[in-house]
Amino acid sequence: MTSAVEDLEAALGADWKAIRAARAWTAETLTTLREGLASLEDPGYSVVITGSYGRGEATRGSDADWFLLVDGPSNPEHIRVAKEIGRRIKSVVRKETGTTKTFADIVASHDLVHYIAGTRDTNLNLTRRILLLSESTYLTGQLVREKVVRNVLNRYVFFDRSVHAPGDEFVRIPHFLLNDIVRYWRTMASDFASKMWEGDRTGWGIRNIKLRFSRKLLFVGGLLSSFAGELFPSAALGQATTEDDFLTLLADLVCEQTSISPLDQLARVLLNSPVAPELAQQIFSAYEIFLDALSQDDVREKLEHVKFEQAAGDETYHRLRIESRNFRHGINDLFFDPKKGHEVLIKLIRNVGVF
């Protein structure tokens, strides 16, 4: 079966080599990683990978943002397992992960499920939770990952109820989830500014370009997942007669979206609507240029080392910055332009996207 991105590429007569190459590279590497970790399978945890590997967009220069997601009794042996996992992953993906300790660590499902918003939620917990939902896949323990995703979504969907009077239609937008998706996007943008203020300008150029492309795509994917009840209502959802069943099935529908890459989510929306083909082309062509750039070692190197003060004159950075505007304008038109955009998305973003 072909993916939505492939279908869109064929429908537009486009040739997105870099996207195809990144997907192939991701699939091949994930297979190698899964084989390498198969002997560490355990029903009490899942090795989860996020970032570009989670989105299906990794290139040779990508790092592996992974964590050991423990769902069950705590066991001191987990630390030894985590170290062994790190060693095996490093033997396949050599690039170092970031220094924030967001990844390559043990994560308890308890924190992801119970500390959503409120005073006990932290930047780290928010990051791990939203990345788990928006751009992750399993390296071991596929069902354990899915179980934790379902539990997190249960908090967002099943246990966040509005007043429901007899005869009222069931609410198809999970507002709690939507608010957290929006919060995380704004947090990523704010954290970029925070790092700059703190003087940590190492790799600022590539972080800035990712913010303009892949982080923005992550936000779009999160919005589309939150809107799934309106965009892609399942047959089962229509069968629900009680609010409990409806919310359980809505959470299940959102859960399904968490196994679809953000690019495929976006392509599916573009395929299933009368959105102008030029708009679809604009969005995906810009992303193609972004992935093509990241797949080239010298370009990645330049972005990682370009100095902020010299960025305006740096050809590589400048070219991607200009292209990011095409991407942003395309996304903006999709969500806001009544002539070119997506009718349902425009209605939803106006009704619940901001106020």
Added chain:
Amino acid sequence: MRPIGFSTGALAKGDFERGLRLQADLPEVRAVELSALRDHELPALAKAAAELALFRFQYVSVHAPSKLGTLGELAIFELLKQLPAAWPIVVHPEILQSPELWRSLGSRLCIENMDNRKTAGRTVPELRRQFEIFPEASFCLDVGHAQQIDPTMAVAILMLLEFGPRLRQLHVSEVGPKGEHRALGAMAKAAYSRLASHVPESCPIIIESVIAVKAIAAEFEAISRVFDQSLVEAHRSFAFG
């Protein structure tokens, strides 16, 4: 009233006759599953089947061996086929290695959903594949297995929505992280009660909780209440406060 009773294997591992005797004192028990979960139990069960005093049970099923061990697939199939035709044969997908053989059982073949240690029949898509291979087969919803896969119960509800017309019986117990079947705790009771409205009153329940003899009556009573449709609202107010 819904027929409810125990799996003989849950009450007396490897001894179906004792498993039957242990529920003899409970007059409300009207269903039973004869367990031959370990394949060495099957020849003895097949031999004794015609002589067993089962008249008090409104519903009788048999659980096929979960693994191929001392007996081969064909030998197991032949022994199961000898059992009374009215007994559904509950199977784990892993033993169905020769589909053409098992397909001949028609709706007597009752496929059970699995826990996370198995590789087939755990989720709706995996189960759907099984029913594509065995289109006439009936369905045993193991509620504990489904909850282990998905504590939110969405998977169980989706299984009931999609495979409801095939539903032959329920397996009920709480399933621990290592797949162990145990008595229902408070959270399992709250979660399972959400299924009550999806399970027809006529659908038998087979209790698989592995419990001490003195706890048999209490477990029977607890599970009867969880699936009592008239108590759904009471359970709900417990769950949501």
